[in-house]
Amino acid sequence: MSDSKNRQTGEWPEQPDASHSDAVLSGVFYFDPADSIYADHFPGCPVVPGSVIISAFLEAGRTAAPESKPDRIQDFKFRTFLAPGEYPFRLETEGHRLMCRLWRPGAENRRPLVTGTILCQGAE
DSSP, X not given: OOSSOOEEXXXXXXXXXXXXXXXXXXXXXXXXXXXXXXXXXXXXSOOOOHHHHHHHHHHHHHHHOGGXXXXXXXXXXXXXXXOSEEEEEEXXXXXXXXXXXXXXXXXXXXXXXXXXXXXXXXXX
């Protein structure tokens, strides 16, 4: 496991818009290039492990909406390798699902680099 914690920042509305029952969390994940995990993954060409990216989304979901009880993942897709650094992310609640997206900085209007769904307790 890595020595340092990955940092995340973001804002979660206290109450969703009354006309729309779902909420959105957006922010930035920071995968610290100084983390010792990158010495082995991969020497000379550090890559953020997919499990670390998914863990960041799970932690963000638990922090932002603890009542949702994130339970399992579904359909995570990684379109490219990610070097350590900062990446904007977005979590959208849709019922018992947290829809996850992560982009290259400055490319939030383009195709996401990572997409996936976190199923919360109660999801089928």
